[in-house]
Amino acid sequence: MSRFSTWVGIALAGALSLSLAGCSSTGGKRAEDARAAAAAQGQAAVDTPRWTFAMVTHAGDGDTFWDIVRSGAEQAAVKDNIHFLYSHDDEAQQQAQLVDAAVDKKVDGIIVTLAKPDAMKASLARARAAGIPVVTVNSGSAESKEFGALTHIGQDETIAGEAVGEELNERGRENALCVLHEQGNVGHEQRCDGVEKTFDGTLVRLHVNGTSMPDVQSAIEARLQSDAGVDAVVTLGAPYADTAVKAREGAGSDAEIDTFDLNAKVAAGLKDGSLGFAVDQQPYLQGYEAVDLLWLYRYNADVLGGGRPVLTGPQIITEDDAAALEDYTQRGTR
Secondary structure, eight states: OTTHHHHHHHHHHTGGGOOOOOOOOOOOHHHHHHHHHHHHHOOOSOOSOOOEEEEEEOOOSSOHHHHHHHHHHHHHHHHTTOEEEEEEOSSHHHHHHHHHHHHHTTOSEEEEOOSSHHHHHHHHHHHHHTTOOEEEESSOHHHHTTTTOSOEEEEOHHHHHHHHHHHHHHTTOOEEEEEEOSTTOHHHHHHHHHHHHHOSSEEEEEEOOTTOHHHHHHHHHHHHHHOTTOOEEEESSHHHHHHHHHHHHHHTOOOEEEEESOOHHHHHHHHHTSSOEEEEOOHHHHHHHHHHHHHHHHHHOOOOSTTSOEEEEOEEEEHHHHHHHHHHHHTTOO
């Protein structure tokens, strides 16, 4: 894939300065049915005890990103003979309460995101006091070790942003918008920080109400109408890319739309040229490896990463790569 090895190499070198975040969601009745059917057909590949692992994310509703994370986790859970519990809330205090509930259930392992780490610190301390191993995933790598987690699995958000800045330079862009859709998400700020660090042009941050796609569209459209010099819009989550394309059309702008994260719509947009590039952090891998690493710890006291996060990105995806990944995005694993 384009520039993959280059950026993963940089990411490994810079792994000490991570702090991540992704977007959010579960899915719908169709996704639930598909997951249940897949789980029913799968068989464990091991004969270890049927441990219970809980995953608690900062997912809200409507973002396919978390369907992919969850899909990976559930697939690994089937293989590892794990009873898998999934819950989510995009409000930090409610997410912390869900972690507390998992501790009270005396689960055998917890997987958690730390998009707003301060709110989660006490709950993870409770898990640690109860002897429950924790793996952090997707967001919060800088706090993961401090909070007592075994390891962190995800993408270095600053390095991912730097990759975007370099890609914008290669494409000759000069004026970019970085669209932040979730207030208080430290990883999103780090993405924009990374873009600003390497981008030779001017970067402006645009804060939008990410819970309302019409509001997101109108905010981007208004900005493009008021500043005809904007030639690139960078969204921080795959569902917002399509909305940005609509905003560009409404504003009559020629700005390129680029995005963090990958899903079927993004792959299609890359293929038809309505999107420029995407940054994939491989969410399926994040969910899958989180379950696998907890199983390895319970079974053999194994810990990957050597005290550093296990990186799943960034990987720059362009039109040249989209066709090869399209089947994977349509089945919900990329």
